[in-house]
Amino acid sequence: MMEPILTKFVSDPESYTLKGYLKNWGFEGLKKALKMKPEDIIEEVKASGLRGRGGAGFPTGLKWSFVPKDFPGPKYIVINADEGEPGTFKDKVIIEKEPFMLLEGIAIAALAIGAEDAFIYIRGEFVEGARVLGNAIKEAEEEGYLGKNYLNSGKNLYVRITRGAGAYICGEETGLIESLEGKRGHPRLRPPFPATKGFLGKPTVVNNVETLSCLPHIISKGAQWFSSIGSNPKNSGTKLFPVSGDVKKPGVYEAPLGIPLKQLIEDYAGGFDGKPRAIIPGGVSAPVLDERDFEIPMDFDSLLNAKSMLGSGAIIVLNEKRCLFRSALRIVSFFAEESCGQCSPCREGTRWLELIMERIREGEGREGDLELMKDIASGMIGTTICVLSDGCAMSLLSFIEKFEEEFKMHIGEGKCQNW
Amino acid sequence: MGRLEGLQDWEVKANDLIKAYPDRKASLLPLLHLSQEFWGCINEDVIDLISKKLKLTPSYVYGVASFYTMYHFERKGKIHIRICTNVSCQIKGAEEILKKLEEKLGIKEGGVSEDGKISIEKVECLGACDRAPVVMVNDHYEGPVDLEWVEKIVSQ
Numbered sequence: 383m384m385e386p387i388l389t390k391f392v393s394d395p396e397s398y399t400l401k402g403y404l405k406n407w408g409f410e411g412l413k414k415a416l417k418m419k420p421e422d423i424i425e426e427v428k429a430s431g432l433r434g435r436g437g438a439g440f441p442t443g444l445k446w447s448f449v450p451k452d453f454p455g456p457k458y459i460v461i462n463a464d465e466g467e468p469g470t471f472k473d474k475v476i477i478e479k480e481p482f483m484l485l486e487g488i489a490i491a492a493l494a495i496g497a498e499d500a501f502i503y504i505r506g507e508f509v510e511g512a513r514v515l516g517n518a519i520k521e522a523e524e525e526g527y528l529g530k531n532y533l534n535s536g537k538n539l540y541v542r543i544t545r546g547a548g549a550y551i552c553g554e555e556t557g558l559i560e561s562l563e564g565k566r567g568h569p570r571l572r573p574p575f576p577a578t579k580g581f582l583g584k585p586t587v588v589n590n591v592e593t594l595s596c597l598p599h600i601i602s603k604g605a606q607w608f609s610s611i612g613s614n615p616k617n618s619g620t621k622l623f624p625v626s627g628d629v630k631k632p633g634v635y636e637a638p639l640g641i642p643l644k645q646l647i648e649d650y651a652g653g654f655d656g657k658p659r660a661i662i663p664g665g666v667s668a669p670v671l672d673e674r675d676f677e678i679p680m681d682f683d684s685l686l687n688a689k690s691m692l693g694s695g696a697i698i699v700l701n702e703k704r705c706l707f708r709s710a711l712r713i714v715s716f717f718a719e720e721s722c723g724q725c726s727p728c729r730e731g732t733r734w735l736e737l738i739m740e741r742i743r744e745g746e747g748r749e750g751d752l753e754l755m756k757d758i759a760s761g762m763i764g765t766t767i768c769v770l771s772d773g774c775a776m777s778l779l780s781f782i783e784k785f786e787e788e789f790k791m792h793i794g795e796g797k798c799q800n801w
Numbered sequence: 802m803g804r805l806e807g808l809q810d811w812e813v814k815a816n817d818l819i820k821a822y823p824d825r826k827a828s829l830l831p832l833l834h835l836s837q838e839f840w841g842c843i844n845e846d847v848i849d850l851i852s853k854k855l856k857l858t859p860s861y862v863y864g865v866a867s868f869y870t871m872y873h874f875e876r877k878g879k880i881h882i883r884i885c886t887n888v889s890c891q892i893k894g895a896e897e898i899l900k901k902l903e904e905k906l907g908i909k910e911g912g913v914s915e916d917g918k919i920s921i922e923k924v925e926c927l928g929a930c931d932r933a934p935v936v937m938v939n940d941h942y943e944g945p946v947d948l949e950w951v952e953k954i955v956s957q
Contacts (some may be wrong), residue, residue, distance in 0.1 A: 564829030
């Protein structure tokens with residue numbers, strides 16, 4: 383097993399204090415970035431191959447490069463700490479144990495795009511995380527690592543925290559921006575993209591907590607070092623994998639991108655609990671895998687090739703004793719609950735799928751239900767402002783495709799013995 | 802309009818929050834959180850207060866507040882239990898725990914016990930699936946919880 387990077391010192395009881403962070407890491411990345419030109423920071427991050435760890439896997443350096451350099455006015459960094467994809471609990475580890483690593487990453491990103499203001503949008507339930515982060519910001523400002531003329535650099539950086547309030551859709555970057563502006567979290571039509579018109583209409587970069595926390599290491603040790611870890615230069619670095627469900631040791635494990643799924647469970651998560659039958663590889667939006675794919679390399683492109691996605695890296699293992707129709711229905715219900723209601727295919731589609739599946743659960747399945755579900759789901763893909771609708775449809779379609787017999791059985795008989 | 806206790810204190814904190822953002826309206830979610838901490842819920846008086854403070858209409862403030870599940874329009878119990886029933890918690894028995902809680906307290910999820918002490922709310926993923934089935938008791942995570950835990954919390 384390779385030595386972890388982001389989580390190397392999380393068991394150090396002082397890791398969340400400035401003293402602990404200085405001892406363990408020391409802001410080397412930021413100090414180096416302060417001597418670099420913004421375009422060189424962007425090039426370095428591009429060369430590292432770093433891709434967004436929040437779900438979409440978009441190349442981080444490329445995202446930054448869309449921000450207009452000569453914009454006459456403020457630009458913003460917004461930190462997506464709204465970790466809400468079911469199965470995901472990885473950013474919380476960084477927030478609570480390595481808040482200064484996140485702050486250092488934010489400072490580097492701010493230098494790259496020329497921002498002085500950063501807003502951390504943290505999910506409302508992370509009360510403890512918000513408290514730890516708030517203390518870290520205060521301490522960093524007092525000691526001159528943030529704020530006006532931090533590290534005597536002639537630069538300023540002000541970081542604030544906004545707590546979310548229990549809406550999954552605010553993890554979607556434009557929904558998040560709307561929420562940050564004091565509105566309902568309705569995702570925006572694109573273009574314009576946040577890089578040109580984001581928070582308050584100004585150029586804005588939205589990056590995930592884990593993504594930003596990679597930056598100090600990329601800058602201090604170099605793009606080449608980072609891109610040599612993982613499957614290949616387009617799937618580089620380590621990834622935090624939150625593992626839950628039927629494994630012996632659920633938890634957050636850091637491993638190189640591309641580690642085979644089965645190996646990750648066996649070497650890190652204590653092994654499978656029972657015989658695995660289905661594995662969700664990237665949070666519930668990611669299409670489910672069956673045993674044919676249990677050896678898949680856990681990286682962005684391998685999972686895309688298998689018609690799934692790495693998403694947040696959240697792995698949920700379901701063993702042979704689990705009713706997969708029940709899990710599929712629970713996922714559909716989640717999306718029905720969290721649909722923001724803007725787009726008809728999503729607002730109506732998620733709810734209709736839920737109603738049909740609830741009827742089947744009650745033993746009132748009908749001939750043609752499978753086709754009906756597939757028909758509704760296929761109309762929910764690519765037809766809405768954001769991909770919540772696609773996530774629901776693709777998850778359900780994958781369950782139907784891979785476990786069709788189980789669905790047919792439920793349509794015929796309602797609940798099964800494993801319910 | 803009813804009386805909101807501690808209003809002066811609220812004003813001081815609200816002004817600080819408003820100052821922290823480049824736009825007044827951006828302080829709306831923080832003000833809603835602050836108000837809920839102060840008065841336990843977002844009632845009509847609170848909506849009026851915030852709308853005046855931010856120069857927004859009460860309907861706008863209500864529209865935003867009602868989009869988010871963490872803002873409550875009625876008081877919750879002194880012990881507010883949020884229970885996740887999403888996939889990782891569901892397979893580990895979250896629904897059975899919820900059912901037991903409902904039976905023991907004689908209320909349905911979303912409700913508050915008659916003496917106002919306990920309330921339960923079924924929620925989506927709490928982001929702590931390694932502790933499934935996981936609950937939040939007020940602001941603290943607890944888990945994995947089991948049926949014995951239900952007995953314990955109910956007897957409190």
